[in-house]
Amino acid sequence: MNMHNISGGITAAKGFQAACCAAGIKYRGRTDMAMIYSAAPCAVAGTFTTNKVKAAPVLWDMNIVYQEKTAQAVVVNAGIANAATGEKGMDICRQTADCAGKALNLAPSHVLLGSTGVIGPQIPIDRISAGIGMLASALSATQEAGTAASKAIMTTDTVNKECAVEFELPAADGNGTVTVRLGGMSKGSGMIHPNMCTMLGYVTSDCAIAQPLLQKALSQVVPDTFNMITVDGDTSTNDTLLVLANGLAGNQPITEENESYHAFCDALFCVCRTLAVKMAGDGEGATKLIEMRVYGADTKENARALAKSVVGSSLVKAMVFGKDANCGRILCALGYAGPDFDPANIEVYLHGEKDTLCFYKDGCVQDFDEDLALNILSEPQARFSCDMRMGDQEATAWGCDLTYDYVRINGDYRS
Amino acid sequence: MNMHNISGGITAAKGFQAACCAAGIKYRGRTDMAMIYSAAPCAVAGTFTTNKVKAAPVLWDMNIVYQEKTAQAVVVNAGIANAATGEKGMDICRQTADCAGKALNLAPSHVLLGSTGVIGPQIPIDRISAGIGMLASALSATQEAGTAASKAIMTTDTVNKECAVEFELPAADGNGTVTVRLGGMSKGSGMIHPNMCTMLGYVTSDCAIAQPLLQKALSQVVPDTFNMITVDGDTSTNDTLLVLANGLAGNQPITEENESYHAFCDALFCVCRTLAVKMAGDGEGATKLIEMRVYGADTKENARALAKSVVGSSLVKAMVFGKDANCGRILCALGYAGPDFDPANIEVYLHGEKDTLCFYKDGCVQDFDEDLALNILSEPQARFSCDMRMGDQEATAWGCDLTYDYVRINGDYRS
Numbered sequence: 001m002n003m004h005n006i007s008g009g010i011t012a013a014k015g016f017q018a019a020c021c022a023a024g025i026k027y028r029g030r031t032d033m034a035m036i037y038s039a040a041p042c043a044v045a046g047t048f049t050t051n052k053v054k055a056a057p058v059l060w061d062m063n064i065v066y067q068e069k070t071a072q073a074v075v076v077n078a079g080i081a082n083a084a085t086g087e088k089g090m091d092i093c094r095q096t097a098d099c100a101g102k103a104l105n106l107a108p109s110h111v112l113l114g115s116t117g118v119i120g121p122q123i124p125i126d127r128i129s130a131g132i133g134m135l136a137s138a139l140s141a142t143q144e145a146g147t148a149a150s151k152a153i154m155t156t157d158t159v160n161k162e163c164a165v166e167f168e169l170p171a172a173d174g175n176g177t178v179t180v181r182l183g184g185m186s187k188g189s190g191m192i193h194p195n196m197c198t199m200l201g202y203v204t205s206d207c208a209i210a211q212p213l214l215q216k217a218l219s220q221v222v223p224d225t226f227n228m229i230t231v232d233g234d235t236s237t238n239d240t241l242l243v244l245a246n247g248l249a250g251n252q253p254i255t256e257e258n259e260s261y262h263a264f265c266d267a268l269f270c271v272c273r274t275l276a277v278k279m280a281g282d283g284e285g286a287t288k289l290i291e292m293r294v295y296g297a298d299t300k301e302n303a304r305a306l307a308k309s310v311v312g313s314s315l316v317k318a319m320v321f322g323k324d325a326n327c328g329r330i331l332c333a334l335g336y337a338g339p340d341f342d343p344a345n346i347e348v349y350l351h352g353e354k355d356t357l358c359f360y361k362d363g364c365v366q367d368f369d370e371d372l373a374l375n376i377l378s379e380p381q382a383r384f385s386c387d388m389r390m391g392d393q394e395a396t397a398w399g400c401d402l403t404y405d406y407v408r409i410n411g412d413y414r415s
Numbered sequence: 416m417n418m419h420n421i422s423g424g425i426t427a428a429k430g431f432q433a434a435c436c437a438a439g440i441k442y443r444g445r446t447d448m449a450m451i452y453s454a455a456p457c458a459v460a461g462t463f464t465t466n467k468v469k470a471a472p473v474l475w476d477m478n479i480v481y482q483e484k485t486a487q488a489v490v491v492n493a494g495i496a497n498a499a500t501g502e503k504g505m506d507i508c509r510q511t512a513d514c515a516g517k518a519l520n521l522a523p524s525h526v527l528l529g530s531t532g533v534i535g536p537q538i539p540i541d542r543i544s545a546g547i548g549m550l551a552s553a554l555s556a557t558q559e560a561g562t563a564a565s566k567a568i569m570t571t572d573t574v575n576k577e578c579a580v581e582f583e584l585p586a587a588d589g590n591g592t593v594t595v596r597l598g599g600m601s602k603g604s605g606m607i608h609p610n611m612c613t614m615l616g617y618v619t620s621d622c623a624i625a626q627p628l629l630q631k632a633l634s635q636v637v638p639d640t641f642n643m644i645t646v647d648g649d650t651s652t653n654d655t656l657l658v659l660a661n662g663l664a665g666n667q668p669i670t671e672e673n674e675s676y677h678a679f680c681d682a683l684f685c686v687c688r689t690l691a692v693k694m695a696g697d698g699e700g701a702t703k704l705i706e707m708r709v710y711g712a713d714t715k716e717n718a719r720a721l722a723k724s725v726v727g728s729s730l731v732k733a734m735v736f737g738k739d740a741n742c743g744r745i746l747c748a749l750g751y752a753g754p755d756f757d758p759a760n761i762e763v764y765l766h767g768e769k770d771t772l773c774f775y776k777d778g779c780v781q782d783f784d785e786d787l788a789l790n791i792l793s794e795p796q797a798r799f800s801c802d803m804r805m806g807d808q809e810a811t812a813w814g815c816d817l818t819y820d821y822v823r824i825n826g827d828y829r830s
Contacts, residue, residue: 050751051747051750051751052749052750052751052754052755052756052758053746053747053749053750053758054750054758081743083743083746083747084743084746084758084775084778084779084780085778085779085780086759086777086778086779087778088779089779118741118743119741119742119743119744119746119747119780120741120742120743120779120780121780232729232730233648233727233728233729234728234729234730234744234747234748234751235747235750235751236747237743237746237747237750312648313648313649314647314648314649314729314821314825315647315649315825318821318822318824318825318826319825319826321822321826322825322826323826324826326533326534327534327535328496328498328499328533328534328535328652329534329649331468331498331499331534331652332466332468332498332534332649332650332651332652333649334467334468335466335467335468335469335650335652336465336466336467336649336650337467339467340467341467343467343468343469343499344501360499362501363499363500363501363502364499364500364501364503364504364535365499365500365534365535365536402822402825403822404819404822404823406729406733406822407733407736407817407818407819407821407822408819409733410729410730410733410734410737410817411733411734411736411737411738411739
């Protein structure tokens, strides 16, 4: 497959425009609303938080993804989550979609919504309406517009997150191939412990693909990308991941699970993993990314559970922050993950850019070079692996260290 | 029932002695070994960590509790966990029990063991042997000896944890009643997320009770006491809770689930809950205890899951540290706990010593007095409750706040 990374994000694919504005929803002196618009109606797929307390825009989007299956625009705000806002919160959604529909000449049911921020307060609808006016008149297909949108949806994120890829698919007219693009943006960075899906993530593509296959591709990709990251174990009320595909690339429409479908899945996997790892590394207060790869597991599910348990352990996270090679904590987190295994049979490693240290094998913590371990733990990423020696299944999970700043940020988030 | 609290701990019950010594296992300038000894053989019950990686002393004790069902002494060390130590770690257990058995004139299979501290290193057996010699000659039935033992098993605990109760049961000779006592000690305070049981906890009693009923009583009491606390979500490799009953109180032996059995269960519940709450409040770095009571739930299991989810949430823990009444986080943690419920139907409260604030009802976060909330969150405990309005089941969970000190302590635990 001839996929490669390109610069850009949600405006990389043909026919997609973006805009942002400072609507003053909660923050001052920064942009806090974003819009994505497609020149043509899109097949839309999505996954949503499994939290029983779902924010109003999550319920709104679920209806569109599961019933309408078509959309043409997305409106997102940062600062207030529109969660735990009752019937009034749903009204805000209806009014927002109505307002954007009028501005873009779309049915409100083709306008997806997203909110992130504090749970509880109502969103001031007048500011949303004013914001939509600004957004609709600022739409642009430039790369800069996509980047600006990815910054407008940030809350405690320290960097914006976007990426894009392109690959070739057979042309619709049968003459050779056309270039298909996928681009995405996402935001974290606290209350991150996706289950089915995570945070706010938006992926756009000009690929022509039937909606059921778009949803299927997303469902296949999420378990090993967004669902393999954690920042603090808290599954948010607002997690939303949407994929919009408008078909403007001119490829032979994907209507079955053929080679083109698998090429699309690979590209979607690449974009989702890149966005997910960026979110994990930019977790609240984080100074470094933690990666845990579990291989030789008996089942894929067990490999995932074991890897996630390690990156989710507060004690592992704190030890990475302290550059302390306290490998017993990795073993402990594997042990309470759930899957059955023989502790005497597994092996645990720490991987540096150049060196690899064996932490544990034959049932015992090994003697290792503490200075070398300190050096490796001083690198920008902390990479661990575990060979379960039970089978051939593997999974990788990503998280971040637990720092003083996480406590500072979350001790007084609302003010 | 005429139960009441008395001062003391593991030496409160008749026939129990304790001792401690500075064996220099890892710490310097403090006691780090403790011994409990009963003048008569004890029925013994226990619960142990569900972590797949079980420390050597856990495996040792499981054999005694499940096979022998009788013991007469316990030897505990702090500093090194004897976990992930392979066959050599089991040898250390055998040698420790042999040595204590000789010193106390007991079969090694009647000597229970416990270790807490760093995972990985081997315990220096020569220091253990020397320690046992000191312990055996220092045994004492005084309250001070029990208190000193509870201090010797501490790791990052800031205070020792002990308690005792007494109550009346029918005398064995049929003449009126006799006083029966239960006393206990425990240590936390990191890697605390019990599942079946937690940490190191020892309860002694002079009650005459058949071993199967002792085990049954413990199994009934643990789910609502030790299993309802969490500090950091990490279920340790070493969690061990043991109850020893030597029958020296002279009560009519409890051989069926009669009134006396229920009185014993109530007393055991009281001791276990007191020790558990003390552990939660003394979690690593903690400045205050968090209590979450869930009532009106449809099932007991759901009430427990909901309450534990809230006290285990990093975001709730950090907000309590910051005295920030960000009640959306409580709602969020209820929502990802697992049990199904209607978010529009539940109510969430904050309880101060004098005032109660309604945080959430009718599907919306409520307007509340922020100054009053700040005042309440400045009290020594943070107490929340949630009415699920679905049934009549309830449960309470305990945890602690997430602080800079938790990060500091765990960023460099080994040194």
